[in-house]
Amino acid sequence: MNHRIKKHPLHLLRGTLRTKMLTLFLCLIAIPLSLQGMITYSKFTTSTEERTAEYTAQIVHQINQNLDRNMEEMKRLSLMPLYDNSILSILRELGGSAQAPLYLSTEKRQKMTLYISSLSYSRPEVKGIQIMSLNGLVFSNLDPSTMKAQVDLRKEEWYSRVLAGNGASVIIPSHRPAYYVDTSLDRYFSVARLLREPNTNLPLGIIKIDMKMEMIDQILTNMPFTKEGSLIIGNQQQELFYEKRENETTPGYQALLQETAGLVHPGQSGRTISLQGQRYLLIDNVSARTGLTVISMIPIDSLLKDSNDLRSFTILIAAIFLVVAGGLASYFAYSLSRPLVSLKEKMLQVEQGHFHERVPVSSADEIGKLSEQFNHMVEEINRLVNEVYVISLREREAELAALQSQIHPHFIYNTLEAINMMAIRAGNYDVSDMVSSLGKLMRYTVDRGDGFVTLAQELESLSSYVRIQQTRLGDRIQVVMEVDESLRDAPIPKLLLQPLLENAIYHGIERQERGGTIWLSVTRDAEAMQISVRDNGKGMTQPELIRLRSSVSIPFHQNEASSSQRTGTALRNIYQRITLLYGVGYHLMMDSQAGQGSIFSLRIPIENEKRAMGHVQSLASGG
Incomplete structure (x- = not known):
């Protein structure tokens, strides 16, 4: 169908393909390059801030973790006097109030000093550890000449915090303690705790650990x-x-x-x-x-x-590229339009039905790939047209064969029914069952229908077929069916299962003197029906399995010369039907080992027959 090209007021749309491509290239190059500097600058600036923020956040978090470890160690250290009975005894002697005696023997003072020195050993970050009684006596690991022997705790700002802590550790910010007598103005931060009698919970004194600011400097050394x-x-x-x-x-x-x-x-x-x-x-x-x-x-x-330097450099590069791109755009506009014109001419010929036309591929770029895909598309269209034509012919042949098979069907059914009655009168019930099963199987096979039946109908017909084979082979054959009851009303192609069992009997079980077992399984897999037929018959060697897999995927119209060879014909029929009805994603799978049996499985979607036939119609229309 021809369509008139609607005129557009813009002069650009009235130009040739090369003019349009050249204008388009220049616009696509000039506009991004003019904005590239500003956008890059903005993105780089944002990225720099984000990376710096992320990196700094990691460093700050690491600093806090290091501080946590040091503070936790100091808190643990402040608990140590509570586990030393001699220290607690000295604090009890000094009393738990500000009115307690100030005298303490030299031996006990020395014991307190040695104990505190042991706590501060190998801790360079600690300025001093002080244990103070509630009446203000100070015991420390430092030189007595640098310390006051007694302080008024009530005048210390940190004292109220320690009392409010009620025995818990308290972190005191940067301050200058009054018990130091040196003239330096150094400030310290501390961890302190109110020491309580373990049994009575009465306050005995205070332990205060003063830490140097150099401890934080040491943490920051590698940051x-x-x-x-x-x-x-x-x-x-x-x-x-x-x-x-x-x-x-x-x-x-x-x-x-x-x-x-x-x-x-x-x-x-x-x-x-x-x-x-x-x-x-x-x-x-x-x-x-x-x-x-x-x-x-x-x-x-x-x-x-760095962002400002990048902005200047980007502007310079953009100007250079803009000049170079203008020349390259002219060259590529001509180079790209030439194969496109050739492709357009071939498309017009294909539109007229010349499916043997091909586009010469002269490059490996996108245009070359487009030409290759066009050639592949034309080949596929030609194949599908031929395939649909052959399928249509075969469908007509099948309809004719079905019509021929229906000549006098009532006569055949009546004859089988007469044989059945004669067998019953004669007491030959095995013959009666076999004739009855044969009649049901013939009715199911001859009935044309629309190509789809429910799974329950297919299984009922399959049961008739199995009874015939069991009558023929006796105990040499066993059939086990495992069917998901929720799938019994699901539609499947007619006569889909019988060829699989027939293949397992004739090529697997019947050739074994001991016979064998066939397992039929129908299960649900998401939105699909999983069908498998497995036997423990003679199986196949790997070369035989490879040949069978190769033969079933060959379309019938491509293998007319070998139509007399019936090996794998039923399996190929199933493979072709499934592929035609549901697409290439659904097909027959097979596996086998010599002496161990074979397994044939297929997966079909759980859908109605209209959708499956819609897929066939889309193939016929080239969709």
């Missing part, structure tokens, strides 16, 4: 950070534990508190904030064990240095 950034460690009360800034201009803890709502924003790690007129990438991590928050702030400008 790379940008020089423009800063690292802050605080707690849930917004108190500072540690702060590291590479220069004084970098915003730190105070700036973060003043210009934001707090140190921690749950679920917002990796966000961008603005401090002192500059944008920063903020990454934080909160420890579930200690409640400490590790925060890293990186200036956005430092992250975008």
Whole structure:
């Protein structure tokens, strides 16, 4: 059918194919290249921020894990006095109140000092470990000249926290303890615990472990950070534990508190904030064990240095490619249009019914592949046309044969019925059963129908066939049927199962003197019906199996010369019917071993016959 080409107001659509291709190439090249720099810059910038955020988050998480390990070790260390009865005895002697006596023998003081020194042994991160009675006496591992012998605990800021901890470990932020008498301004953070009498739970004293800030510096030794950034460690009360800034201009803890709502924003790690007129990438991590928050702030400008260089380089490359692409577009427009014109001419000839036309393939690119696919399509169309034609002829021959087989069917049925009655009168019940089964089998076979029956009808006919064979072979043959009851009303092609059993009997069981067993299995597999026929007959050798597999897949119209050889004809008929009705995804499968038997299985969709016939019609129409 010819269609008039509708005119379009755009001049582009009225040009030749080469003009259209050249214009299209230039547009496809110029527009992406003009946007490529901006898009690449945006993507690279975003990717850089994301990678930096992810990498920094891993580092911050690792720092918090290292802090957790150190803090857990200090917490465990603060429990040790509770397991030493001598230390507890000394604390009991000093009393559990501020009014307890201040005197303690030299021996007991020395014992306390040695015990505390043993706790601090090989712990360079610990400044000092102090055990204090409630009346303010201080015992420490440090030189007595650097320590006060007694302090007023009530004046210490950390003291109320320890009491509020009620025996649990308490992490105290950066502070300067009053019991140190040295003139340095060094600050420490601590882990402290209220020591209680194990039996009465009465308070006995306090253990306080002061840790150096160098411990955090040691954790950060192998952690790379940008020089423009800063690292802050605080707690849930917004108190500072540690702060590291590479220069004084970098915003730190105070700036973060003043210009934001707090140190921690749950679920917002990796966000961008603005401090002192500059944008920063903020990454934080909160420890579930200690409640400490590790925060890293990186200036956005430092992250975008590479992005700016990439933007300039991309603009230069885009300009060069635009010039080169213009020349290549002209060349390819001509090269691509030439084989397309040839392909168009061949398509017109095929449209007129010349299915022997082929397109010469002169390249291995997409156009060459298109030409190859076109040639393959034409070959396939030609094959399908011939196949449908042959199938149509064979269907007519089959209809004619069916008509011929129906000549006087009532006469044959009446004759069989008469033989059946004579056998019953004579007491030959085996003959009666065999004649009755033969009559049912003939009625089922001769009945034309529409090519489809239910599985139950097919099994009923198959039972008649089996009774005939069992009458003929006696105990030499056993047939076991296992059928999924939910499939009995499912439609299947008529006379699909009998050839499989017939093949198993004649080529497997009958040739064995001892006979054998045939197993028929019909099961459901998702939306398909799985049918298998297995026997323990003589089986086949591997060369025989290979020849049989090859022969069943050959279409009948391609093997007319060997039509006199009937080996595998029934199996080939099943293979061709299944493929024709349901497509190449469904076919007959077979396996066998000499002396062990054979198995034939096929898989068909659980669908109605209209859908199967629709597939045949689509093949006939070339769909």
